[in-house]
Amino acid sequence: MAHTGDAVATRFIKMAHNFTSLNPGEWIRLQNQETRHYGPSKAVDQDRKTEYHSDDRLVYPWWVVDLGSTRIIYLIKILSRQNSYDFRFHDIEIRVGSERVDSGNLTSYTLFSRYLGPYKASYGYLSCHRAEGVEGRYVSIQRVTEEDDMLILQDVQVYVAP
Template identity: 45%
Template sequence: MILNNCVAFIMFRAFLILGGICTIYGAGNGYYGNEGYSLFAFSDIPPPDDLEDIALFKPTHASEPFNEGLTKENAVNGIFNDNMYESKLELMHPWWMVDLMEVRTIHQVQIFTRQGCCSHRLHDLEIRIGQGLVLTGDLSSYTLMSTYKGPYDVSQGHVICSNLRGIAGRFLAIKKVSSDVDHLQLVEVRVYVAKKN
């Protein structure tokens, strides 16, 4: 069973619950059902201690920024303030991408957005993973890892998008797919893969 929707958490937890489905990191069982609990086995994913973020300081690509200070590389610089990537005003379907420099199996993506203002702009996202560089904004050739409907609220902490089995790729992309022209604002994006032995 694959969890393929994003959820928001105030802190990193040992389990995820979404729509009646509970998935637990590592080996074990999960349960499903709104009325009673039925146990089932599921595919293991690496526990949190076995994952590492590999996006920090990697090359990035994106839609045109709002200004010269809110550029694409800000989303992987490790700084958690308003030093972020923000897309240009009135831009339809803005997108952002990180090049991981090698193909890895991605299990989880964490998205941090602006807290002081306008956090509601984070909504209707697709998180996709691809093998080759695409700069046109048409990311349909990439595998869909997760979606996040939103809208985001600061009380939710940050958004976590997980895939139990993981998806292999070199490029991780985030795209707004709503019909409005809200900015895409990314303070930090973390991409988690299993640590190499």
């Protein structure tokens, strides 16, 4: 499977005194396949009218971000598609790792959170919080059920220790 990488600018909101935003210039997008129209940077482009989604008919679709250096991550907020296809966001694992994985097998990463779903657009952002924080450089979001439906992300925000 081919990987693509492209630099992106994104926003990260300071939520509380113990969290800080990341330098947008340090972010690099990765994914497990080429997409025709909705590249991985669309999940962090500050435009809620755009979205990332994987191509059709992929089993275990995934999305990974390289934070540029090792960080202690406390909170990850995810906004899935906000229309009639919101049901596609379910059985999701959010993981944090220290080494780049190109195979799509992200089980070596530490499990940060799991979302079983089903998701509804009225939920808005899903917040995944780890009070003790998880150290890593890479954050992954992956559907872990054996079905060939797209992974769709409208916005992803990561909060780290200052």
